[in-house]
Amino acid sequence: PETENNTYFVTSDDGKCAQIYPIPVWEQVAQKLQASPRMNPAKLKLLKFTSYYGVLSQMDAQGRILIPQILREDAQIFGDVIVMAKNDHLEVWNHEIIRESMKAEPFTNLDREKLAEQGI
Numbered sequence: 001p002e003t004e005n006n007t008y009f010v011t012s013d014d015g016k017c018a019q020i021y022p023i024p025v026w027e028q029v030a031q032k033l034q035a036s037p038r039m040n041p042a043k044l045k046l047l048k049f050t051s052y053y054g055v056l057s058q059m060d061a062q063g064r065i066l067i068p069q070i071l072r073e074d075a076q077i078f079g080d081v082i083v084m085a086k087n088d089h090l091e092v093w094n095h096e097i098i099r100e101s102m103k104a105e106p107f108t109n110l111d112r113e114k115l116a117e118q119g120i
Helices: 023-035 041-053 069-074 095-104 109-117
Strands: 007-011 018-022 055-058 081-085 090-094
Touching (some): 041 069, 081 095, 090 095
Antiparallel strands (some): 007 055, 081 090
C-alpha cells in the first residue's frame, strides 16, 4: 500500500543520532531480534533504546520525517544537522557532534588496510 511506502521507523540505538528505517528494513531487524535468545543482555539493551526513542513517522508532502522531541533533545538535533546514508537507513546528526566525533576518531591508514584486506 502507498501508506507503507511513506512510513518510516524513527529511533536510536544510543540517543546520539536519529536513525530512520524504511518499514521493510526495520521489520527485518525486528525479526532477527525476535529470533535471538530472549534474555540476551545486548538484545535487551538495544530494545530498551529503540523502544524508548522509536516512533512510526510518515513522510509529509515536502519529504520531511518527524523526529520525536525526546530524541531531538537527547541527540541535540536542531540548527545545522547532517543526514548520513548507511547501507539500509539514514542517520541524522547534530553537525558539531558528528564533526567532533570524526576529529576524535579519524579514518586512518590502518583502517584503509583493513578495508583493502576485504577488497574494499
